[in-house]
Amino acid sequence: MFAIVTIAGQQFKVEEGQEIFVHRLEAQAGDSVSFDAVHLLANGDDVTVGTPMLSGATVGATVVDPLVKGDKVIIFKKKRRKGYRLKKGHRQQYTKLKIDSIAG
Template sequence: MFAIVTIAGQQFKVEEGQEIFVHRLEANAGDSVSFDNVHLTSGDAGVSVGTPNVKGFSVGATVIDHVKGDKVVVFKKKRRKGYRVKNGHRQQFTKIKIDSIAG
């Protein structure tokens, strides 16, 4: 069984037991979180498509850890003007494990 769910503003296709990285959540490591914005479910009973959400379904997950992503280098330059700016950025992520898709 899989589901398409919105987590922290992004849509993910999730299955039970899967570990994914999402944008940083306000939860501590080891906490259980639940997501109600389930847009589609597929399983033995068939496919259920919501308008926009499937009623009665939720996805339960456990927060594993908070991590930083790879560094992204942002470099800006204007030719012949002597203008150069170099910045770096590391995105904050939360690693979660999908425990259940219940409906």
């Protein structure tokens, strides 16, 4: 069984027991969160598609780690012969979730 759900503005295909990284949520480790923006539910050959969302369908998850940092991205700008160089770095913050239940 899997579902397509919107979490923090992005759509994910999730299954029970799966661990995913989503953009940072305001939650503590061990908190239970549920998402009701479910777009599709599939259980074998039984597929239910929402228009655009299914009413009454929820996905339950537990926060494993509230703050995980992604890989560093380097931003480097340069204009030749002008003496202009700019180097910046960025690390995106994620929340690690474990999908507990898919109900619908």
